[in-house]
Amino acid sequence: MYTIKLDRIRHKNASQIAVHFDYDVSVKEHVKAFKDTHWSQTHRCFYFEDSSSKLRQFFKHIQQKSWYLDYEALRKAPKQPQVVQTSTERLLRNTTDLKQQYQQLPQSHKALLKRYVHYLKGQRLSEQTLKVYGNFTVQFLNHYKNKPIENLNVRAFRAFIEEVIAFRRYSISSHRQCISALKHLSILLEFPKAHFDGLQRPKKDKKLPVVLSRKEVIDLLRATPNLKHRTILALLYSAGLRIGELLALRCDAIDLDRMQVHIKKGKGRKDRTVKLAQAVVPLLLNYMESYAPTHYLIPGRDGQGYSAGAIRTFLKKSCTRAGIKKAVTPHTLRHSYATHMMDHGVALRHIQELLGHAKPETTMIYTHVSQQDLFEVANPLDVTISQITKNAKEQQKVLISRQGL
DSSP states (O other): OOEEEEEEEEETTEEEEEEEOOOOHHHHHHHHHSTTOEEETTTTEEEEEOOHHHHHHHHHHHHTTTOEEEOHHHHHSOOOOOOOOOHHHHHTTTOHHHHHHHHTSOHHHHHHHHHHHHHHHHTTOOHHHHHHHHHHHHHHHHHTTTSOGGGOOHHHHHHHIIIIIITTTOOHHHHHHHHHHHHHHHHHTTOOHHHHTTSOOOOOOOOOOOOOOHHHHHHHHHTOOSHHHHHHHHHHHHTTOOHHHHHHOBGGGEETTTTEEEEOSOTTSOOEEEEOOGGGHHHHHHHHHHHOOSSBSSBOTTSSBOOHHHHHHHHHHHHHHHTOOSOOOHHHHHHHHHHHHHHTTOOHHHHHHHHTOSSHHHHGGGGGTOOTTGGGSOOHHHHHHHHHHHHHTOSSOOOSSTTTO
16 A cells, blocks of 8 residues: 655744655655645655645545555654744845854844844835845945944945945945935934035936847747746736736736736736737636645745846746847846837827826837837938939939949
8 A cells, every 4th residue: 555654844943844755756746736735855855734634634535545555654743833023034035145144243233233123124115125125234234343333423334335245246226225225314314414425426327128029929939838938927027017026926816707916016016917929828728727825926946036137047048949049137028018019109108107107207218119110211222312313213222232332
């Protein structure tokens, strides 16, 4: 008789029930068929939530087969209480270098960082903003770990920016974020506002976004053989999603009856609704039937959110297969969505709403890359050659090659 063993593990900051068995395809498929089962790459086993109701449901699921269920280990190992991470621990999660810098801080600096994180949470800043600001603040405190907190001043802020941010050639965007992070720290330390006003943010770069042509978008999708990957790219482009918005989508965010995608708490904590493309529906239905997501629309291997880094990795490979030489990122698909909408004559105000931009000035960047009207203007060289041809009553075109002239 085939034996399946259950045990308790600690995973995703919670007590879980692990499912162990000797590899067999039929057993694996039956365990996967239990809707609340996830795969843990860390523990190399399937698992489900440690609760009495889930355990009863799993027992009934296994009883469908003539297999022996060994749950003796559950009696020996009591359910583990949930460990609540502090705000500082969440800030340092999955950042090895930042953890090392934090460990080097004296206790006074660690206490200040804790106060700083609580202050940011009190300002109701998003988790992502808190992470970015916290990153720069840990670097700042580490840079001055040998200096008493009471001796920190605006001159120290300026020196940190010159010696670390500028020296390491951080981007203008990161430089601006660092200034914002230090500004909040100066408020917490009660520096006079006039002192900090002299520390100016550098002006934003005015680079035009990289945009794919319509043909390149189709080529990209065709060059992505994996069903899950193709669904991700199709949603990013057809709904103009930010990568964070895509990864946060729940299964109930897709409304097939109304052909809509509901985006909750996007950038700036704003909700919005965008139209679901008709062409995406068959792909999406195929994906949902094949992967059967239960919580996140695009789950990772362990049932939690998918990795943004994984998307960037397979996107790069797809671009290579499609022969696309442009520097493409997931956000490029959002830029392409907006530009193609403008090419089709959609009003700027509507595009602003669909993208979730707070200001119309942000959306106006696409007027510089849209082909509508601008590229219909005749080039003066073409006009000149056309006029020469007309005046000379020549039948053939005038060329600007050596032979033509």
